[in-house]
Amino acid sequence: MQIKELLQEKKIKATKPRYKIASVLAQSSAPMSLDEIENVCDDIDFSSIYRTIKLFLQKGMVTEHYFGEKKAKYHFHNESNHNHFIKCLKCGKLEEIKNVCIIDEVNKKTAFKIIDHYMEFTGLCPDCSKN
Amino acid sequence: MQIKELLQEKKIKATKPRYKIASVLAQSSAPMSLDEIENVCDDIDFSSIYRTIKLFLQKGMVTEHYFGEKKAKYHFHNESNHNHFIKCLKCGKLEEIKNVCIIDEVNKKTAFKIIDHYMEFTGLCPDCSKN
DNA sequence: AAACTAACTGCAAGTAGCTTGCAATTAGTC
DNA sequence: GACTAATTGCAAGCTACTTGCAGTTAGTTT
Numbered sequence: 001m002q003i004k005e006l007l008q009e010k011k012i013k014a015t016k017p018r019y020k021i022a023s024v025l026a027q028s029s030a031p032m033s034l035d036e037i038e039n040v041c042d043d044i045d046f047s048s049i050y051r052t053i054k055l056f057l058q059k060g061m062v063t064e065h066y067f068g069e070k071k072a073k074y075h076f077h078n079e080s081n082h083n084h085f086i087k088c089l090k091c092g093k094l095e096e097i098k099n100v101c102i103i104d105e106v107n108k109k110t111a112f113k114i115i116d117h118y119m120e121f122t123g124l125c126p127d128c129s130k131n
Numbered sequence: 132m133q134i135k136e137l138l139q140e141k142k143i144k145a146t147k148p149r150y151k152i153a154s155v156l157a158q159s160s161a162p163m164s165l166d167e168i169e170n171v172c173d174d175i176d177f178s179s180i181y182r183t184i185k186l187f188l189q190k191g192m193v194t195e196h197y198f199g200e201k202k203a204k205y206h207f208h209n210e211s212n213h214n215h216f217i218k219c220l221k222c223g224k225l226e227e228i229k230n231v232c233i234i235d236e237v238n239k240k241t242a243f244k245i246i247d248h249y250m251e252f253t254g255l256c257p258d259c260s261k262n
Numbered sequence: 263a264a265a266c267t268a269a270c271t272g273c274a275a276g277t278a279g280c281t282t283g284c285a286a287t288t289a290g291t292c
Numbered sequence: 293g294a295c296t297a298a299t300t301g302c303a304a305g306c307t308a309c310t311t312g313c314a315g316t317t318a319g320t321t322t
Contacts, residue, residue, distance in 0.1 A: 013318060015270065034309075045272045050309070052270095066197030070280075071308070111257045144289060146299065165280075176301045181280070183299095201309075202279070 010059045017044045021052050022061070022076075031065055031073035141190045148175045152183045153192070153207075162196055162204035 003022045007014045024040050025032060037049050053074055056062040062074045134153045138145045155171050156163060168180050184205055187193040193205045 013269065015318070017271070047273080047310080048271055051311095054310095064199065066199070066201070068195065068197070070197070070201060070203060072201060144298065146289065148300070177279095178281075178302080179300055182282095185281095 006061070010061065012055065012059065017041070017048050018052050018055075020044065021049060022056070025056075025062060025074065025076040028076070031067075031075040033071050033073050037074075137192070141192065143186065143190065148172070148179050149183050149186075151175065152180060153187070156187075156193060156205065156207040159207070162198075162206035164202050164204050166202075168205075 003019060003026060004014060007018065007022065012018060020041050021037060021044070024037060034046065034049055034053065037053075038044070038046050041049065053062065056074075057064060061077055063077050064072050064074055066072055134150060134157060135145060138149065138153065143149060151172050152168060152175070155168060165177065165180055165184065168184075169175070169177050172180065184193065187205075188195060192208055194208050196204050196206065198204060
């Protein structure tokens with residue numbers, strides 16, 4: 001789906017900053033922090049990036065994660081992307097894990113009504129486990 | 132295991148602040164933030180709590196988590212505790228999920244060598260899903 | 263297509279949650 | 293009980309957001 005149509009669908013006024021931030025996030029396979037977005041969009045003020053991301057979060061366009069760090073990272077949300085990542089202890093690389101589903105098992109173990117979930121795995125990527 | 136013996140085993144000088152912080156964490160089933168610890172240990176300076184927690188982290192006595200928040204929470208680590216939590220969207224209550232294991236499945240899906248993992252589920256606890 | 267206006271942006275100042283330097287204090291050894 | 297290296301409290305500093313406000317802009321109305 002094109003960014004323009006997505007913003008229309010979500011009833012978000014399509015300003016230049018929003019268009020650019022959405023494009024950058026949509027094209028990044030790895031979750032990005034606010035200042036990583038700022039580095040790419042150096043013509044946009046940090047506070048505007050911050051407010052745009054908050055808006056995208058409310059609209060369900062991005063998800064927010066803390067990969068064992070105090071800095072939040074944001075990931076463009078779509079059907080094919082299920083928000084399970086694995087992070088390399090050595091180089092910090094984040095990679096998505098697809099088709100892993102544990103919801104049914106968790107549902108059996110708890111009386112909570114599960115609405116969302118998030119998993120984080122840490123290890124060594126193939127390159128780092130060699131050396 | 133007694134706190135005193137644990138500190139000895141980890142070769143940590145058993146000062147009063149450390150003893151108290153370890154006791155508080157060991158007795159709490161829910162992960163605690165630094166200022167939640169400070170509220171209970173109001174005679175201990177915040178910076179000492181901070182440094183003690185960093186030490187406990189290095190020694191593998193506690194684990195650090197961000198439950199979709201920018202504030203870190205710390206959880207006493209032991210064999211019976213496997214670090215999978217579920218958080219109520221409405222009241223924020225955190226509850227531990229036991230005996231959920233997905234590591235084998237993730238191992239099949241990725242070339243990473245998995246060293247640690249962490250899962251977070253969000254939903255409504257039984258009380259909150261009633262109202 | 264120019265005027266209108268409600269929403270958005272940049273700038274600057276403010277806050278929360280950590281993080282560190284240093285002098286006074288203390289646990290564990292001698 | 294004296295010694296000393298490690299730990300603590302205090303205060304200052306830093307990082308990552310967060311907010312108020314006046315100028316600007318997208319989308320509608322004329």
